[in-house]
Amino acid sequence: MDPSLAHAALRxxxxxxxxxxxxxxxxxxxxxxxxVQDGVAEVKLTFTxxxxxxxxxxxxxxxxxxxxxxxxxxxxxxxxxxxxxSRRDLRPDARETLRKMGISV
Amino acid sequence: MVTLTNEALKARIQRxxxxxxxxxxxxxxxxxxxxxxxxxxxxxxRSVPMLYSYFHVGVPYKYAKSVLAIAQDELGHAHIDYxxxxxxxxxxxxxxxxxxxxxxxxxxxFDMPIENWAEIAVAEGLGEYAGGLLVRNIFHHTSxxxxxxxxxxxxxxxxxxxxxxxxxxxxxxxxxxxxxxxxRATDWMFPLLVxxxxxxxxxEDVQLDYHLKGxxxxxxxxxxxxxxxxxxxxxxxxxxxxxxxEQKKYVLDFPFPCAFGPEKKQWDFSAPVTWKEVFARWKQxxxxxxxxxxxxxxxxxxxxxxxxxxx
Numbered sequence: 001m002d003p004s005l006a007h008a009a010l011r012x013x014x015x016x017x018x019x020x021x022x023x024x025x026x027x028x029x030x031x032x033x034x035x036v037q038d039g040v041a042e043v044k045l046t047f048t049x050x051x052x053x054x055x056x057x058x059x060x061x062x063x064x065x066x067x068x069x070x071x072x073x074x075x076x077x078x079x080x081x082x083x084x085x086s087r088r089d090l091r092p093d094a095r096e097t098l099r100k101m102g103i104s105v
Numbered sequence: 106m107v108t109l110t111n112e113a114l115k116a117r118i119q120r121x122x123x124x125x126x127x128x129x130x131x132x133x134x135x136x137x138x139x140x141x142x143x144x145x146x147x148x149x150x151r152s153v154p155m156l157y158s159y160f161h162v163g164v165p166y167k168y169a170k171s172v173l174a175i176a177q178d179e180l181g182h183a184h185i186d187y188x189x190x191x192x193x194x195x196x197x198x199x200x201x202x203x204x205x206x207x208x209x210x211x212x213x214x215f216d217m218p219i220e221n222w223a224e225i226a227v228a229e230g231l232g233e234y235a236g237g238l239l240v241r242n243i244f245h246h247t248s249x250x251x252x253x254x255x256x257x258x259x260x261x262x263x264x265x266x267x268x269x270x271x272x273x274x275x276x277x278x279x280x281x282x283x284x285x286x287x288x289r290a291t292d293w294m295f296p297l298l299v300x301x302x303x304x305x306x307x308x309e310d311v312q313l314d315y316h317l318k319g320x321x322x323x324x325x326x327x328x329x330x331x332x333x334x335x336x337x338x339x340x341x342x343x344x345x346x347x348x349x350x351e352q353k354k355y356v357l358d359f360p361f362p363c364a365f366g367p368e369k370k371q372w373d374f375s376a377p378v379t380w381k382e383v384f385a386r387w388k389q390x391x392x393x394x395x396x397x398x399x400x401x402x403x404x405x406x407x408x409x410x411x412x413x414x415x416x
Contacts, residue, residue, distance in 0.1 A: 019265045020174070021261065022261045052170075053171045053173060053174035056167050056171075057171070101261070103258070
């Protein structure tokens with residue numbers, strides 16, 4: 001486990017946006033786990049719903065972003081559904097942005 | 106009782122104040138606001154049958170949910186505009202289901218048949234941007250506060266639709282065959298999108314005086330070219346326009362407006378026409394207008410018919 005790389009990876013993921021909301025996948029609470037070892041990033045990811053229309057888009061964005069981090073050369077993504085995403089997973093900054101957009105959270 | 110004059114209202118708005126309630130409006134302001142809401146609502150709403158028609162062409166499975174999500178977004182945006190019209194006394198049922206085909210006010214572009222995946226990619230990658238400019242022109246400038254508040258999410262969604270379209274175009278460009286198809290689609294779509302913003306700006310535009318929008322048609326067209334040219338060129342596509350270093354802006358390489366044959370999807374750059382002729386084509390509506398309107402009315406009519414049952 002490389003904590004400094006994991007930190008850099010998390011910072012990188014803060015630039016991957018949920019396409020519909022303009023809030024990062026980290027602030028949305030979609031990243032359930034993230035670790036980096038020997039250049040391999042392991043990401044556990046969830047979506048706000050199983051019918052999310054942008055799953056491919058978000059997964060592609062995460063992979064591209066992580067591979068741009070120096071020291072990461074492989075990304076393993078696992079989509080997890082347990083526990084299901086709920087508004088409790090939102091970070092305070094996401095909550096505020098969504099409220100400004102008129103979405104009740 | 107003091108009667109509110111147009112001049113007093115303009116002065117108030119030009120001081121930066123926003124309008125919240127119908128009682129604060131003059132007849133003129135109300136008329137112009139309703140006109141803009143109807144155009145905005147119709148533009149969003151009539152983009153949906155075109156999106157729906159993509160499924161007749163065939164949408165790869167990985168993109169199917171995305172296209173449906175875009176259609177849902179556009180319906181949501183239309184709902185906002187129509188809902189605000191309701192506050193101003195319009196009946197949405199009548200607007201949607203009882204207007205004749207030539208009483209709708211939206212760009213001719215949405216009346217065109219979409220026949221292949223490259224046309225879908227260009228409609229999203231170049232077309233959505235034109236729609237987004239119309240929304241942004243209102244969102245950043247409108248003096249009608251309820252509209253401005255409602256457009257926060259709309260602006261964001263329109264931006265994303267463009268990114269989706271760009272990704273589709275980039276993907277197709279990866280093969281010479283794909284690029285050729287994109288070029289064919291761009292050849293007929295781009296001039297229609299230039300036309301999308303309407304005739305040259307009027308010397309006096311009361312919608313600008315009332316801060317109902319920030320830019321006139323030429324300003325928007327200029328913004329559109331600033332997006333479309335660099336993006337299309339970066340993909341190796343050719344558009345009939347170039348950057349003029351003396352004028353310091355993008356200029357068109359074809360007479361504008363000029364003759365368009367919708368059946369063959371072909372422009373005749375050797376045949377300039379007048380705006381009067383363009384208005385006549387718009388008024389007549391394009392090839393798919395009637396059919397798209399039938400799709401819109403179908404469900405509503407079957408529900409109203411006595412004895413009909415919902416399937």
